Each structure stands twice: as structure tokens, then as C-alpha cells.
Amino acid sequence: MVDVIETDVLVIGGGAAGTNAVLKAADRGAKVTMVVKGLIGKSGCSIFASHLPYHDVSTKEKDLDRLRYSVRYYNHYLTDQEYCIRMGAYMRNEFFGDLERLGVYWRRDAQGRLMAITSRVPAIVAHKQGASGPIIMDKRRREIFRRGIPVYEECAVTSLLTDGERVVGATVLDYRRGKFFAIAAKSTILATGHSDYLATRATGTREQSADGIAMALRVGAELANLEIQWWHASDVLEPKAWMRFHLYPNPLMGTQETSRLYNSQGEMFYEQKTHSSGSSAPYTEQIRRLSREVLAGKARWDGGYYSGYDHIPPEITKAHQHQAKVWSKLGLDVGKDRIECGITWHMRQGGINVDTERMETKLPGLYVAGGLGCHYLGGVGPVSYDGKVAGEAAADAAVAGGRKPLSEQAVAAEEGRVFGFLRASGDGVRPIQAKLRIREIMWELGYVKNEQKFNAALDALQAVRRELVPQLSLQSTSRSWNTGWMDALDVCSMLDACEATVRSGMNRKESRGPFYRDDYPYVDNENWMCRNIVSRVNGEWRSRTQPIPTPYLTPEKSREPFFEADY
């Protein structure tokens, strides 16, 4: 049998959720082990945090105002409202202080007052706007190393292990060294974040291949609202490497102004204060308006429309490093020129079905924190809250409970699967080609969906599974950082996650938030304000719905045309 590492709590993922889960579980006295596919705080999307919502929750009215933006504009009434109340209190009372204690500098003015972005959603930044993520994550990274917590970086978890009932650990491939090992854990926290790399144009990076969602699905976890997938409408078209560079549609610090979107004829069709004054991160409204331009032939999904700040004094934009630097690097003038944009697959509201009281899934021993849960959209603050709740619950359960032995057979079978891809031949299908094909299928499914397109996507995914996967082969059998081998493992995760996403989308017979199907072009709060769940048991897909309680906020209308709703 391969090496087995024993631990109380296993945390998978090194973003804001995973790092906080590690620290909070360790605070509770548990022995914690961390596995990260990339590098702590550098991979994933937490490093992209720009400004952090900083709400006044001192009165019920103010808290409800915050709740309205969370529930209505960010989560389209699909979040857990009690969770939002608890998370809001954490954000205000613990999140900023926890990080400041570690040395994070929340930007002040010369007199020492916090510099806030004073829009509908007040926010503060670490260091400067557009640069909060690297600062926050670097401090967490260093704190984890300072405490001497065992960390396995550049190691991919390939499967979750169960004893038939409980999740009892995981198998890991150290892809730097080609070493396969297992971890036996009393509690396992999945914190693998968003799966933003699943379409041709996407904001994610190579490691974001939905491993967490796929591994949970394979051991029988339920997935909810996977189809509630956000798209960014204002990302740079070219160069391709920069398709995740985002021209923020939310206000720049020190002004109420935002970028604007223009169609191919130079007509402005979107700006935040005019078209979605209720929300400061109006991504769903942005793409809804873009879709009208596309239908009218005045823009394409991949270009033919533009974003710019030419209505704002350039010195204001230049004060915000990343925006102005992008312009200057492309040889454009931030006060005069506009950048051509394309849409990108971004984060999703849905994910693994989880009980937010303790961030537990229906599988004993498996916890979820962050963007891969179904309970909330994401963001560095909320996912840090998840990390705390999951870390503490998982640690307490682990300290109280015993460790179950791993099944040698299951570990050996997984080792066989992983090393089965390490075969070289002159021909065959290269894993990256299968990966690109899957991303193309999801791109073609796109923003405007219907029954026919779902069926076509499902057929195409099954064709990849049937025709390409058995033929996967590599150019070399190197066990050291063999990108092709990593791609082959990603293909399996992506196929499972994409198939689940398409099936879930087919089941939802309405449109909502970022999810639009032209065969059901209305929001149906009576039937679909719920968790829309899929799972796979013994190869059979199952589906069910679970109502979402609305103790504080309910939409005004039970049914309204999609293009008339503002959320």
C-alpha cells in the first residue's frame, strides 16, 4: 500500500476558505493537514479580491439593506438568508480584525480614517484597489507556515475515500515528483473554490477544473443550482492570456463613477449607476443588456463591443493601478481610448449541497467551505466565514471521533486509474485537446440556452467521454510536472462537473439572475426559488428540489418576465 498520512482534519484547497479553515481548525487543537493543487494564496481566485464589502450592521434596518443586496442581486433569492445574517456579523466583527492582526494594512488616509468606497455597497481595500487579494493571501500563507502546519503544495487530490458511509480521507498525486499517497482523516473539508475554467473564454486558470465538485459527485454528494453560472461581460478580449482582466463595473475609489459599455456603433448600453443602481456588482444586469445588443447585431459574445473610462478624469482611473496599467501596457490612453471586450465564464452561485449551520454535506465527515458550495456566491469575506465554520465544526468532530481505516482496495484502484493515464504513444488524443473540446462545448451552450442546446451539449460531452477519453495518450511518461498527465486528470473532473451542470440546467424550467433560457424567459418564484439538486447514485442521475426558506426577504412578484426583473 502507498504511504498513508494520518490527520484529524484534512483541508483541500489553498484560497481564502481553505486557509481560514486550516487556521480555525488548528486554533481548536486539531491536527490539520493541507493539500493545495497550486500554491497557497497564489492559485485560485482569492488572489483577485479587489474591494471588500464593509457594512454597517449596527441596526436591523441597515442589516436588512445589506441583506437585500446579498440575497437579491448576488444570489437571486437562492441563498440561505439566516446564513447571510451570520456571515454579515462575522464580516463586520471578525474578518477585518483577524487579517489586521496578521498585519494586513486596510487602507487609511493621512489622518488614519479607513478609506471606503462609498457606493450602495460600502467597501474597503487592503493596500490599494485591485491589490487586496495578494496582500490578504500572502499574510494567511505566511501564518500557516509560521505555525508549522503540514502543507502539501502542488499536489492534486484525485479522489475522496469513503468506508461506504463516511468520507474517511483522500488520495493525492504530488505532480512535482510523481508520488501517489493517501491521507486518512477524521474530517475532510473541501475548499477547492470556483471552477472558473470550464468554457473557452473564462476568468479561471488552469487548475480550476471543478475537481471538488466532481469528487463530491463521485462519492454521492448532492449538487445544487450548478446552472446559476455567472458570466463577466467586461473582460479584455485580447490578448487571450488577459481574458480575466476585468474592467470593473463597480465604482472607482473616490468617485461614484464606473466603466461604461459601448456597442459596435459607439452607443453606451450599460453603466452601473444608470442601469443597476440597486447593486454595486451588477454583473447579471450587464450581461442581460449585452444580450440585447448581441441579438440586435451590435455586439458579439467574443468582441465587437467596448469598455472604457473616457468619461472620467484620467487621473482618477490612473490612481487605480491595475486598470491604468492594463491600458498603458496595451498602448492605449486610459482617458481617451476604449478596450474591446468579450464575455467570460466566471464564478457560480451553485455547488455542493451543504447545511450552512456547520458547513456539513449529507455525507458524514465531509465539509464544504467557499465557492464550491451551493449556499452563497462567494467573495473572500464570505468564504472566510465558511472556512471558520467548517474548520471549527470539523475540528470538534475530529477531536471527539475516531479514525476509520482506509480501504487498501480503493486506494489501489485509484492509483491504477491515475497511473493508467501515464501512457505514451505517437498518436491518440492528447488530453489538452479533450480539455479544449469540453471548454468549447460549454462556450457553445453559452448564455442563451434552451432544451435543444442542453441536449446538444449533453450529447457532445458524452461523445468526449465515449470517444476521446479511452484514447488519451501523452508524449512522454515523465512523472515530474507532466502537464499532459495533469490535463488528463482534469478532463475527468471537467466531464463530470459539466455533465452535472447541463443536467441541472435542463431541470430548471425558468430563467433567473445569470441563467437565461429563451424557452422559459420568465422568473418563476413560485416553483423555482429552491435548491435544484442533482446527484449520481450507482451511475443513475437523480434529481429533486429543496425549498429555500425566506424569513426576511421575498421577491415582490411570484412570476415576471426575465428582462423586466432587476435581479
Added chain:
Amino acid sequence: MSPFSKQTTEPDKVRVRLYRFDPAVDRTPRYEAYEVPHTPRMRIMDVLNYVHENMAVDFGYRWLCSAKKCGTCAVNVNGSPKLACWEEAELEMTIEPLSGMQVIRDLVTSRDAFEALLATLSPTLVRKAEYRGFPEPLTAIQLAPTAHLRDCIQCLACQSVCPVLKQPDSGFAGPALLVALSELAQDPRDGGDRARLAGEVAQVFKCVSCYECERVCPVDIPIVGEAIEPLKRLVYQAGVVPGARHARAFLDVVKARGYLNAAVLALKTKGLTLNALRLALRLVPRGKIDLGKAFLKRGAPGAKVISKTYESSEEVK
């Protein structure tokens, strides 16, 4: 072409020579040549991605953000370190791993040595006083001296070009680590033993101020002026290590005499040792040191003016 984008003539292809090396199998590195279609505004990373997607599907390269935040994609392009995500592709490129780093495979280098050294520098805030809750008293003015240092993404480009680090067993930590240390040392909240760490562990006085680090820094940090010099001052004021004694002796000699006397400088820095005497015996016949001048303590013309200049500059500080 849109009315809003700049009109340019697009080149049609990029020629790239890629460094390939698998330490488990290969004895020596080799280079593979590829031609990649040029795309608008192409970055180095777009070239690498194209090669991975269409040609060398298993070749090893690392990137995590593609947006100048994670600092993991730095490679040598035509001999100079560049962030692959950020810099434009050149039409002829030889792409190699950063120099001076252990190669894992192809372009991927190990960051382990850097991380291990960082861990020895007490790399988190050591609070002078107990943290009293958010927001703590702090102003933009207090943190202004370290504003540029916070931009560091630890891409290690500076480490790869530092000539001191190229010396075997230099003992020098290198620019990226000094940036991290200096940010903490200059933080008004920090009470860590930064002078000792900078002097003894990081050996800051081994920096020769050649500015190579600043030349290659992709985020334009004034590394020498804003990270290293403040650390040198800190160690100098504490005055405990050879490097700082050298700086102090240098100042004292020039202040007293108005010129630099090598013999006195060496004596004050290292003390009178057998090795120093041997060295002196070799240097006298070559005219490098003048024993007469050294011990007569005669100042240069205008030495008094120089001495006064030093005194008034110290008052200004």
C-alpha cells in the same frame, strides 16, 4: 478593425526556442524550436499556451493567475527575466527557466529554497503591543515608506539576476527576501528583532548596490533605495555585524581625514589579525596602501569642511 482600437500591422508568426530538461531522465538540457501563429497583443504566456495546446503537450511550465498577481510565471526570455503573463511576445524568443534556480522540469523551477529562507526571517508581524481590535490606530503617512514594497509578488526575477547570490555560499538572502524583511522592519507596529535578522541572517551588507534587481523588477519596486538602504541603516545603527562595522569605519575614516584610507578602514573593520597583516604586506609593495599616510593621521586639504558637512547632515536626519 474597430474605430476604437489602435491600427497596427500584425506580424504573422513567433519563432520560439524552448528549454527542455527532465532531471530524472536527461543529462543535459536541450532546446526545441517551434513556430507559433501571432495573435493580437500576444503575451509570452500566449505563446507558451499555444505550444502546450498544439505541440509539446506535456511540457512543464507554471502559471497560476496570468494577471501579474501570483508571481509564478517568471522565465528568462532572451536571457532576461520576464513575467510571461505580462510582457509582450517577441518575434524571436529563447525561453529558459530563471537562472540560479533548481529546475524541476522544463521551465518549472523550485521555490523551496526561497520559502525556507523566508521562514527563518520571522516573516509575520511581531507585534510590539497586543492587538486591540479593528481598526487599529494607523495612518497612511506611517505606512507610506513601505507602499512600494507591498507591491512585491515574489516572482523571484530579482533573485535570479543578483550577482552576490551567484557566488557559492554567499550567505546573502537576496533582494526579494530583503523586500519582505524591510516591509516588516519599517512597519510602526512591528517589534521584531529586525536589525539582527537583516545583519546576521539575511546579511544585508553583502548587497553591492548594483541595481540589477531594480532593473528587472516587473512591479518597479525601488529595491535598493526603499528596502535595502533602510535595512542597512537599521543594522548600522545597531552596529553589531561586520558589514555594519565596515560602514561605520568607512564613515569615521572619511569624516576624520576627508579621504578613504584603505589600511585604516581594514583595521577598523576587521581588527588586527594575522590575515590582515599578510594582506597588508602584499599590498604595500603594490602601492595600494601607504603605511606612512595611514598612521600619520594627516587629513586631506579641506578635511574640516567634509567633517562639518557630515555633522550637519546628521543633524538634518
